[in-house]
Amino acid sequence: MEVKLKYGIGKLLFGMKQKDVEVIYGKPNKQYSDEEENIVYVYNDHKMRLTFYDEEEYQLGYITSINEELELFGEKIIGRKWNDIESVLANNKLNQFETEIVDGTENYFFEDNWLFVNVDYDKIFKIEIGAVFNNNDEFDWKFKG
Secondary structure (H helix, E strand, O other): OEEEOOOEEOOEEOOOOHHHHHHHHOOOOEEEEOOOOOEEEEEOOOOEEEEEEHHHOOEEEEEEEOOOOOEEOOEEOOOOEHHHHHHHHHHOOOOOOEEEEEOOEEEEEEHHHOEEEEEEOOEEEEEEEEOOEOOOOOEOOOOOO
């Protein structure tokens, strides 16, 4: 499954509604509301959590995944060493990032692409991507359904 920065993952595009996602993946294994009243779908087989933003008419705005089949710039990333993927990111002009360490886990954040890469024991174990904002400070939804 290809990670498409600013767009989504695989067939999932930022801006989709729940019904659009269900056409692709069916009903989620679990569904809940987070602390901000967003709706979160959990797909166990795809190892993904999809967040539909309450304040944006429940459009898909955030994806978290630990799926070993995820590819970014043609490279599988989950389970890989951070240094290996950091160079792939840098070669694709993703070299401006913020770093935060929480309980030993390193979190690398690339704001322009709204990408988080989570590393523990020098291995990438999770990525998070979100919809980005346009020049009008509004979400740049990619799905035009």
